[in-house]
Amino acid sequence: MFGMFLILPVLALYARGMPDYSPELLGLAMGAYGLTQALFQIPFGRWSDRIGRKPVIVAGLSLFAVGALLGALAQSLAGLAAARSLQGAGAVSAAVSALLADLTRPELRTRAMAFIGISIGLSFVLSLVFAPVLEATVGVPGIFLTMLLMALGGIALIVLAVPAEPVRTASDAPPLSRMHELAVRPALLRLHIGIFVVHFMITATFLAVPAVLLENLGIAAGAHWKVYLGVFVASIGGTIPLVMATERTQRASRLLVLAILAAAGSQALLGASSGRFWVVMGALTLFFAAFNYLEARLPALLTLAATGSERGAALGIFATAQFLGAFAGGAVGGVLLGRYGLPGVFWGAAAVAALWAVVAAAPAATANAVERA
Numbered sequence: 001m002f003g004m005f006l007i008l009p010v011l012a013l014y015a016r017g018m019p020d021y022s023p024e025l026l027g028l029a030m031g032a033y034g035l036t037q038a039l040f041q042i043p044f045g046r047w048s049d050r051i052g053r054k055p056v057i058v059a060g061l062s063l064f065a066v067g068a069l070l071g072a073l074a075q076s077l078a079g080l081a082a083a084r085s086l087q088g089a090g091a092v093s094a095a096v097s098a099l100l101a102d103l104t105r106p107e108l109r110t111r112a113m114a115f116i117g118i119s120i121g122l123s124f125v126l127s128l129v130f131a132p133v134l135e136a137t138v139g140v141p142g143i144f145l146t147m148l149l150m151a152l153g154g155i156a157l158i159v160l161a162v163p164a165e166p167v168r169t170a171s172d173a174p175p176l177s178r179m180h181e182l183a184v185r186p187a188l189l190r191l192h193i194g195i196f197v198v199h200f201m202i203t204a205t206f207l208a209v210p211a212v213l214l215e216n217l218g219i220a221a222g223a224h225w226k227v228y229l230g231v232f233v234a235s236i237g238g239t240i241p242l243v244m245a246t247e248r249t250q251r252a253s254r255l256l257v258l259a260i261l262a263a264a265g266s267q268a269l270l271g272a273s274s275g276r277f278w279v280v281m282g283a284l285t286l287f288f289a290a291f292n293y294l295e296a297r298l299p300a301l302l303t304l305a306a307t308g309s310e311r312g313a314a315l316g317i318f319a320t321a322q323f324l325g326a327f328a329g330g331a332v333g334g335v336l337l338g339r340y341g342l343p344g345v346f347w348g349a350a351a352v353a354a355l356w357a358v359v360a361a362a363p364a365a366t367a368n369a370v371e372r373a
Contacts (some may be wrong), residue, residue, distance in 0.1 A: 001119075001120050001123050001124075002123035002126065002127060002150065003064070003068070003087070003146075003147035003150055003151070004033055004087070005123055005124050005127035005131075006127045006130065006131050006134070006143055006146070006147070007071075007084075007131070007140070007143055007144075007147075008030070008127070008131075009127065009128060009131040009132065010131050010132065010135040010140060010143070011029065011030060011080075011140070014135070014140045015029065015077050015080070018075075018076055018077040018080070019075075019076060020076045020077050020078055021077055022077075025077045025078060025081065029077055029080045029081040029084055030084075032081050032082075032084040032085040032088060033084045033085070033087055033088035034088065034323045034326055034327055035085070035088065035323075035327070036085045036086075036087075036088030036089045036091070037088040037091045037093070037319070037323045038091075038319075038320045038323040038324050038327070039089075039091075039320075040088070040089050040090075040091035041091045041093060041094050041315075041316045041317070041318075041319035041320045041323070042094075042313065042316035042317055042320055043316070044056055044060060044091050044092060044094060044095055044316060045094035045095060045098065045313045045314070045315050045316020045317070045319070046313045046316060047095075048094065048095035048098055048099075049098075049310065049311070049313055052165060053095045053096075053098055053099035053102065053165050054099065054158055054159075054162065054165055056092065056095045057092045057095050057096060057099065057158050058155055058158055058159065059090075060089075060090035060091060060092035060095065061090060061092065061151045061152075061154050061155045061158070062090070062151075062155065063086060063087070063089050063090035064086075064087045064090035064147070064151045065147075065148050065151035065152060065155075066086060067083045067084065067085075067086035067087030067088075067089070067090070068083070068087060068144045068145070068147035068148040068151060069144070069145075069148055070082065070083040070086060071083035071084065071087070071141075071144035071147075072141040072142075072144035072145045072148070073141075083144070087147075091319065093315075093319040093322070094315035094316040094318065094319045095315075096116075097113070097116070097299050097303070097315050097318075097319075098303070098311045098315050099162070099165060100112055100113065100116065101299075101300075101303035101311060102165050102311075103162075103163055103165065106304060109300045109303060109304070110243055110246050110296055110297055110300040111243055111296075112300075113295075113296040113297070113299050113300045114239065114243050114292070114293070114296035115296075116295075116296065116299075117291075117292050117293075117294075117295030117296035118236070118239070118292055118296075120295065121232060121288065121291065121292055121295070122232065124228075125225070125228045125229050125232045128224065128225045128228055129225045129229065131143070132222075134146065182306070182310060182313055182314050182317055183317050187305045188302065188305055188306065188314055188317070188318075190359060190360065191298050191301055191302045191305065191318060192317060192318055192321040193321070193356060193359060194260075194294070194298050194356060194360065195298050195299075195318055195319075195321050195322045195325065196321040196322065196324060196325035196328070197325060197352055197353060197356040198263075198291065198294050198295060198298065198322075198325065199322050199323070199325035199326040199329060200325040200326070200328050200329035200332070200349065200352055201263060201267065201287075201291070201329065201349045201352065201353060202291060202326070202329065203325070203326045203327075203328075203329030203330045203333065204329040204330070204332070204333035204336075204345050204346075204348065204349045205267070205270075205287065205345075205346075205349060207329070207330060207333040207334065207337060207345060208270075208333070208337060208342045208345040208346060209270075209284070210224060211342055212270070212274045212280060212342055213227060213280075215342075216274050216275045216280075216342075217275070217277055217280065227281070227284075230281075231281060231284040231285045231288055232288050234285045234288075235284075235285045235286075235287075235288030235289040235291075235292060236289075236292070237289070238285070238286070238289025238290075238293075239288075239289050239292040239293050239296075242255060242258075242259060242289070242293040243293060243296065243297075246297065252297075253360075256294075256297060256301075256360055257357055257360050257361045259290045259293045259294050259297070260290070260294070260353055260356055260357040260360055261353075261354075261357050262286055262287075262289065262290040263286075263287055263290040263291065263294065263353050264350045264353035264354045264357060265286065265350075266283045266284070266286040266287035266290065267283075267287070267346045267347070267349040267350035267353060268346070268347070268350040269282070269283035269286075270283045270284075270287075270343075270346040271343040271344075271345075271346035271347040271350060272343070274342060274343060274346065298318075299315065299318065302314060302315060302318050303315070329349075332348065333345050333348065333349075336348045
């Protein structure tokens, strides 16, 4: 994920020097990774159910490494798009989450998933800090070579450091005929919807926040990394209590709804008062606190709702919804930005989150009614 984020702040300017540059081809190069990620999450998840998590993760990281090498050697924007597509084809998010679930106890799974969620958020923030520095030092080809080295390091960790996983056979993977059932099963569908909305919000938010910082608050683009790093660190103070409360209380469903409403409220604050410095800082801190918790809690819930033999396939569908949410957040956010300006993006994200809160609260309310009866 750090490799994916690392190229985004510098690719647009670098692409202008390519002989085949066009805005349309640039868009393809930027989005190719997410498209192939969405396409291959389900197959990789099913393969991890069939042959094991670690072999699939090694294969995916190998594809990512080859794509990074091609990116370093690319002399055209089309070549860069092809390299990014190959990197995205190494879609191991589902297999990684499934392996983590296999190796952790259920009562600690949210905490374990929180480390992944926080690391993804931190990788985004660090990419904003390091991408311009690396581009000035080693250039974009050097950034791709950095991705190659990180992928090889990841392969070494999987092979040498990660504990052995449960033995699997070909009969462990759910048949293709069950994939539709895994996608629409009510307990899983709510989680697929949830991760779609989470990544819709994060993409839409960062479509508009840089402009808010620059135009509304007068913060120079070169100083935006300080804002992101500051609010992310501050947000951990909100994420950790939510995670700990989830593990220690019997009100996990209520805490989930509370986090969703916090995310919706943060977007509404940004939509209503994006010209006030401390309101924006508070809203971003609230958003990251909720985002980090939801990014951890949703996959943890999915690993509890899906059995071990179908967990990889279910997480593949889950990851597909995640990347489709990111695509939709950019596409819909762009339309809202063009029609209603910066506040429209935030209000749109707030509305989507509010609708999700209604969906998430419904099963919790039903369960509570049954329990009282």
